[in-house]
Amino acid sequence: MxxxxxxxxxxxxxxxxxxxxxxxxxxxxxxxxxxxxxxxxxxxxxxxxxxxxxxxxxxxxxxxxxxxxxxxxxxxxxxxxxxxxxxxxxxPSAAVKSFASSAEPATTEAPSRPSQLRQWPVELQLVPPTAPFLQGADVLLAADCVPFAYADFHKDFLAGKALLVACPKLDDTVPYLDKLTTMLQQSHLRSLTVIHMEVPCCGGLVALARQAIAASGVEVPFETIKIGIQGDRLD
The missing domain is CATH 3.30.70.20 (Alpha-Beta Plaits)
Structure with a gap:
């Protein structure tokens, strides 16, 4: 048939x-x-x-x-x-690995750093596309695992940005395209940065952002950053 x-x-x-x-x-x-x-x-x-x-x-x-x-x-x-x-x-995102620590354990207690997070919520599925903190913002769209893998996530990437967090492997990303498109059209984002892990499935977050930019018809500075599973920056 x-x-x-x-x-x-x-x-x-x-x-x-x-x-x-x-x-x-x-x-x-x-x-x-x-x-x-x-x-x-x-x-x-x-x-x-x-x-x-x-x-x-x-x-x-x-x-x-x-x-x-x-x-x-x-x-x-x-x-x-x-x-x-x-x-x-x-x-590859499910491949089990163990790593040797590249740094010696701290012998003295270091002063804690202030958090660079400036809004709540952070999960993309919970953030309204017209949330006030998105207006004219530099937005960082981060894969769930990045802040755990990259030790200086707050200092190097989050400072001064509005944060959106998502997992292209485990989340239902179908509604995310419409949400990101609306954000781009109505919140007048100053820039959009996608930071993701090196595993292939995490590239879906980059694809999602590119599709939203194309669908929105809005020109916005766009950057991608890739993080290795051992916490190194790969790009």
Whole structure:
């Protein structure tokens, strides 16, 4: 039969694995470092995985394919256990690592630094797009993990900026595009900086910001900053 089925562009796919948990039918798996559609009859063609791909490697095509089979899906899910992928075959953001500390423990108590946070809330899903602290502001859109990885986050990046925090891997980012677009159109932002981790899925935050700028039709100074998982600045 002719119907809509997921299509995966292996040239674009980086194997991050974002699409795997998004597919409730288990039709997609990471094999040899690339996302693969296991069988046509496991794909319902609704495309829940589309919005999860930071590389825009997934689309829906209409072609001849086996009919979607709910019984086959149930059988597949019943025998499929979650698989832990190595960094080359799964999402690097979930790869477990330990690091040796690069600094000696402090022998004397250092004076605490003042916080540079100047507003609340900070989570993007909670911040109204017309919040007063956004008006004419330099905005820092930060991935959740950045302040934990980068020791001088407040001093080097947050000072003088309004903060928005989001996770492109775990959050439902679909509403974020409209919210950021409205912010750009109505709050007259002075600049927008996106600071994100080096893992591939975190690049979705950069893509989200670029899409919002394009959708808003507003020209705003835009900068991206990449942080390594050991806390170093990579750009």
């Amino acid at each position: 002719i119907r809509e089925v997921v299509k995966i562009d292996e040239e674009k796919c980086n194997g991050c694995g974002e699409c795997v948990p998004a597919c409730a039918e288990g039709a997609i798996q990471i094999i040899d470092g690339k996302a693969k559609l296991l069988a046509d009859n496991l794909c319902d063609g609704l495309g829940a995985c589309l919005g999860e791909c930071p590389m825009d490697a997934i689309s829906i095509e209409q072609r001849e394919a086996d009919e979607f089979d709910e019984e086959a899906v149930e059988a597949h899910l019943g025998k499929t256990a979650p698989v832990a992928h190595a960094p080359t075959g799964g999402c």
